[in-house]
Amino acid sequence: MSLLEIKDLRAGISGTEILKGINLKIGAGEIHAIMGRNGSGKTTTANIIMGHPDFDVEAGDVLLEGESLLELESWERARKGVFLSFQYPQAVPGLQVGNFLRKSVASIRGEEEAKGSAFRERLTEAMEALDIPRTFMSRYVNDGFSGGEKKRFEILQLMLLRPRLAVLDETDSGLDIDGIKTVAEGVNAAIRGTDSGALIITHYSRILEHVQPDMVHVLLDGKIVSSGGPELATKLEEKGYEWLKQE
Amino acid sequence: MEENSDARGAVGEYKAGWHDPEKSTIRFDFGLSEEVVREISNLKDEPRWMTEIRVKAFKHFSKRKMPTWGNMSMLEEIDFDKICYYLRSSESTKKDWDDVPEDIRNTFERLGIPEAEQKWLSGVTAQYESEAVYHSIREDLESQGVIFLDMDSGLREYPDLVKKWFCSVVPYSDNKFSALNTAVWSGGSFIYVPEGVHVEMPVQAYFRINAKNMGQFERTLIIADKGSSIHYVEGCTAPTYSTDSLHSAIVELIALPGSHIRYSTIQNWSSNVYNLVTKRGIAHEKAKIEWVDGNIGSKLTMKYPAVILKGEGSHAEVISVAYSGAGQHQDAGAKIHHLASNTTSKILSKSISKNGGRGSYRGMVTVSPKADNCKLNVVCDALILDEGSRSDTYPTMEVANSTARCEHEASVSKVSDEQLFYLMSRGHSEEESLAMIVNGFFEPFTRELPMEYAVELNQLMALEMEGSIG
Numbered sequence: 001m002s003l004l005e006i007k008d009l010r011a012g013i014s015g016t017e018i019l020k021g022i023n024l025k026i027g028a029g030e031i032h033a034i035m036g037r038n039g040s041g042k043t044t045t046a047n048i049i050m051g052h053p054d055f056d057v058e059a060g061d062v063l064l065e066g067e068s069l070l071e072l073e074s075w076e077r078a079r080k081g082v083f084l085s086f087q088y089p090q091a092v093p094g095l096q097v098g099n100f101l102r103k104s105v106a107s108i109r110g111e112e113e114a115k116g117s118a119f120r121e122r123l124t125e126a127m128e129a130l131d132i133p134r135t136f137m138s139r140y141v142n143d144g145f146s147g148g149e150k151k152r153f154e155i156l157q158l159m160l161l162r163p164r165l166a167v168l169d170e171t172d173s174g175l176d177i178d179g180i181k182t183v184a185e186g187v188n189a190a191i192r193g194t195d196s197g198a199l200i201i202t203h204y205s206r207i208l209e210h211v212q213p214d215m216v217h218v219l220l221d222g223k224i225v226s227s228g229g230p231e232l233a234t235k236l237e238e239k240g241y242e243w244l245k246q247e
Numbered sequence: 248m249e250e251n252s253d254a255r256g257a258v259g260e261y262k263a264g265w266h267d268p269e270k271s272t273i274r275f276d277f278g279l280s281e282e283v284v285r286e287i288s289n290l291k292d293e294p295r296w297m298t299e300i301r302v303k304a305f306k307h308f309s310k311r312k313m314p315t316w317g318n319m320s321m322l323e324e325i326d327f328d329k330i331c332y333y334l335r336s337s338e339s340t341k342k343d344w345d346d347v348p349e350d351i352r353n354t355f356e357r358l359g360i361p362e363a364e365q366k367w368l369s370g371v372t373a374q375y376e377s378e379a380v381y382h383s384i385r386e387d388l389e390s391q392g393v394i395f396l397d398m399d400s401g402l403r404e405y406p407d408l409v410k411k412w413f414c415s416v417v418p419y420s421d422n423k424f425s426a427l428n429t430a431v432w433s434g435g436s437f438i439y440v441p442e443g444v445h446v447e448m449p450v451q452a453y454f455r456i457n458a459k460n461m462g463q464f465e466r467t468l469i470i471a472d473k474g475s476s477i478h479y480v481e482g483c484t485a486p487t488y489s490t491d492s493l494h495s496a497i498v499e500l501i502a503l504p505g506s507h508i509r510y511s512t513i514q515n516w517s518s519n520v521y522n523l524v525t526k527r528g529i530a531h532e533k534a535k536i537e538w539v540d541g542n543i544g545s546k547l548t549m550k551y552p553a554v555i556l557k558g559e560g561s562h563a564e565v566i567s568v569a570y571s572g573a574g575q576h577q578d579a580g581a582k583i584h585h586l587a588s589n590t591t592s593k594i595l596s597k598s599i600s601k602n603g604g605r606g607s608y609r610g611m612v613t614v615s616p617k618a619d620n621c622k623l624n625v626v627c628d629a630l631i632l633d634e635g636s637r638s639d640t641y642p643t644m645e646v647a648n649s650t651a652r653c654e655h656e657a658s659v660s661k662v663s664d665e666q667l668f669y670l671m672s673r674g675h676s677e678e679e680s681l682a683m684i685v686n687g688f689f690e691p692f693t694r695e696l697p698m699e700y701a702v703e704l705n706q707l708m709a710l711e712m713e714g715s716i717g
Contacts, residue, residue, distance in 0.1 A: 078674040090669035094687025107674035
């Protein structure tokens with residue numbers, strides 16, 4: 001059984017169809033990448049996996065370990081082990097980072113893991129890995145964060161929540177080389193060597209050099225038009241997307 | 248104890264809405280007259296000057312018009328003839344919880360007061376209907392000369408001190424409800440902190456209305472002598488009845504040179520209580536007065552904690568939050584008068600309206616011509632949780648001195664679907680997510696509260712958010 005299976009998924013927003021029949025399987029321990037230009041349906045895919053209420057699924061299914069996610073609220077999906085690293089993380093003024101992380105860990109990983117020294121140690125370790133200073137904990141969630149801080153905070157949550165399936169929606173965009181490396185290390189730490197999986201959505205092949213995906217899929221106008229190994233990402237980087245249209 | 252289930256169902260999750268069977272030792276008939284006023288004074292065996300001021304205040308009340316701001320149609324619904332102006336349920340104020348009548352003691356235990364006292368308070372007064380039923384202060388403070396009494400005992404034991412300051416900050420003629428309070432006041436706290444004494448842990452007063460159609464008119468007077476400091480905390484609840492009660496208090500603060508008074512309120516009256524309160528302080532040279540004012544309950548609240556910055560270099564802060572749910576109108580704000588030079592003030596007002604509730608910020612800041620180099624900062628933020636709820640801002644600034652530095656910011660925001668989705672994607676239900684956003688919005692307020700209160704307020708707001716998602 002696949003960790004994630006997307007079956008003939010057709011979906012859109014306010015009556016406009018964006019995904020026109022997508023099929024995708026990610027096995028336990030695998031990292032896949034979806035590449036594609038703006039408007040190809042990448043973010044829609046991410047939002048539908050997480051359960052954004054604005055998107056409508058017209059046909060098909062999304063299964064996590066054989067169980068359909070579509071009827072579940074996004075918070076129920078999160079508790080089943082789905083995680084989304086947002087392209088535009090939302091600010092919540094007044095909600096302290098430390099407090100929020102503890103509550104999120106409690107609701108997803110259970111109360112035990114959110115308690116005392118076990119939580120603190122894990123937190124300190126993840127923060128050091130991501131080069132996040134201690135003062136971060138008393139700031140408000142994404143409030144006044146720089147672009148890079150927002151992305152690192154998403155990865156910090158990924159490392160603490162240790163999901164079954166991590167979806168990263170353009171987490172690398174807007175980051176410099178060091179930032180991309182840090183994000184990649186975070187993903188590797190959270191997924192590699194576990195039976196979890198990840199779906200990395202990106203414009204660029206740079207992050208993939210550091211993550212080494214098992215599969216790369218190209219999304220074009222709501223359909224996966226090509227799938228292959230990491231070499232596909234390199235080819236896209238060199239030749240762009242035009243050649244795929246001609247094939 | 249009985250649960251008033253019908254009325255509770257109508258207002259939702261109000262945790263303190265139960266009531267005890269009413270057992271009064273003295274209860275006045277409904278309605279108000281000079282005779283009633285004299286009788287209250289007589290019953291309390293008060294000095295003549297107090298009786299006279301009560302009668303004068305009553306006469307003023309009788310002819311004084313209702314306020315012309317706030318919510319006039321709600322104010323007109325108050326029937327002064329259907330209110331009980333005095334009700335005594337216990338013979339005297341006790342110093343030991345064990346001596347408080349059992350049903351009343353149970354009430355306060357249910358509200359967690361004796362427990363809080365043991366853990367983190369310097370002193371407690373508990374008022375039930377018209378009179379304080381329990382009162383205590385830590386011995387070390389008493390030996391330092393700190394006076395912390397219910398107001399009636401204060402008048403009995405320190406008549407000169409009371410006479411000197413009573414009505415000195417809020418004259419009875421200030422408004423219709425200050426006249427009413429002065430005429431029929433009963434209970435409240437009297438505090439005097441001697442020169443240089445710092446009361447480290449807060450003292451708390453807890454006000455409970457239990458009877459139907461009750462009027463509670465407590466009167467609080469706090470005098471902080473030179474260089475002293477005190478933090479006073481008050482909380483209030485009432486049962487949920489289908490008929491209205493009236494709470495109309497006066498609080499007078501006198502901060503003598505270099506002293507610091509912080510006055511924190513968590514008002515959680517049930518939604519059948521009119522809460523019409525006059526709170527004002529005078530800050531002398533280099534003194535500091537802070538009002539931390541949380542309005543969660545009541546039907547209509549009209550309350551504008553005020554500070555008169557009389558002495559040079561004095562400072563005022565008013566931090567308030569208001570939550571208005573179905574059928575509620577919170578008309579709250581602040582008033583600050585800069586009368587002296589180098590005085591500074593800060594107002595932070597946060598309001599949330601939900602389920603058709605209405606929140607208004609009404610504020611006034613003035614700078615007199617003689618007051619040089621004053622600094623004023625006013626920030627009002629409103630968060631509206633659904634269509635049909637309302638938020639208004641009525642700020643007034645009258646600055647008659649060109650050296651003043653004034654800052655004013657106002658914002659109105661709504662909870663976005665993207666914010667909710669973000670929090671829900673981290674495993675939090677829609678209600679939990681909304682509570683996180685709301686508590687975050689209130690955070691600049693809650694961080695000013697003692698931790699125990701902050702936790703309680705957050706829980707209260709989480710309850711208010713329950714069942715709010717359509």
